[in-house]
Amino acid sequence: MNIENIEAFIYVIHYGSFNKAAEVLFLSQPSVTARIQSLERELDCRMFDRIGKQISLTDDGKKFLPYAQELLQTFQKSKIQLKQKRTLPNELRVGCTVSVSNYVIPTIIPKMKYKYPDVNYKLSTAVSEDIVNKVLNRELDLGFVRNISHPNLLSAKAYEDPIRLYVYKDHPFIGNKTVSIDDIGEYPLVFFECGSLDWMRIHRLFASMSRPPNIEFQTDNLETAKKLVLQGVGIAFLPSLCVAQEVKENKLFPIEFPQTAGISLQTNMIALNGENAIFFNSALDLCKGIAQTIRDHI
Incomplete structure (x- = not known):
């Protein structure tokens, strides 16, 4: 089944017009019509009733609509996932202080691995000043440090x-x-x-x-x-x-x-400005759970 035919079907329904769907899809109106006709031949049924310039779904069209929506959504999600996979690095290098290494990393990293299964994680322990320098020199991608700021670093309170x-x-x-x-x-x-x-x-x-x-x-x-x-x-x-x-x-x-x-003690997450934002934001969200653990025990 041609996904472009399904896309045309969804867009015609959404905009209520072959012409408008063609405009949004950057196609000619005859091209959209051809895609709908191809879909109808493949399914051996009529999708639309046409009365003048007005169109409405047939009973078969109404039955097919939820399946078409699910197929298109699944296809679009897969494209996003594949694009993300191509843009993600093979390895994420994380530096942290000893306390973070002992009490935070064992909670966060398995969840990061679950979210990004194709990424490997290299963890190292150092004092905050060394971690900052290594992030600045691109020897580390993310860092967990004490409350240290630098104009070239993205920094946010983790907990x-x-x-x-x-x-x-x-x-x-x-x-x-x-x-x-x-x-x-x-x-x-x-x-x-x-x-x-x-x-x-x-x-x-x-x-x-x-x-x-x-x-x-x-x-x-x-x-x-x-x-x-x-x-x-x-x-x-x-x-x-x-x-x-x-x-x-x-x-x-x-x-x-x-x-x-x-x-x-305030622990901040750092990354080089404009880099590794997807991992930075994901790890920061996971730190909310760490903060809740602290609140539960004080």
Whole structure:
């Protein structure tokens, strides 16, 4: 069956005229008429009743219409898919910080692969500044970084991860509504340091305490900090996303202080201006689910 004949049939119905359909299809009116006649011969039935300049669908035409619409839509979708496949790269190179690599990428990449099955994914981990430079040098296609901006980069907030104090099971802070920020000084502290401006706010918080914190462990690795708290050797300020599962399982517990409200880590997605927009927008949409996960656990 000739798809052009079906297209002519749909356009004649839509515009109610052979002449108008011919104009929109950039064809002559006799060409449209010939396509309809070819379709009628193929289906061995008449599609239209013609009374003067007026046309109307026959009963057979009405029966065929939904099938014709479905056939044309399927054909048009296939053209879009094939065109998209030709324009998509074989490989998408994604750079991310360690925390994104641990807690975000395992959720996002399988969904990206499902959406773009013919694309392979190369993932690398680095600090934000290195990722920015590699995106600028076209060594990476997408990057997940801290809140960094650059005039040559498309940048958008992927999600915001609140920093809170987390304690282990049976810690005295749990359920105690009279806990103050100064009480932190009475317990060993595991301090995770990532060097961002948000962590500087935690440092300033320590400066305002009447008793300095007892920092017995310092690490630049989130998983190490979390596992030390799980072992009960100390308490720690941690981003909510990295402990979502442990909070759900009642292994770690958040402690609220007014002084820590609004302290969070912002992660942005970046790409070179004018490039990889389709992947940028898809990944950004998927990050909405990550943001919802964070909201569910705070």
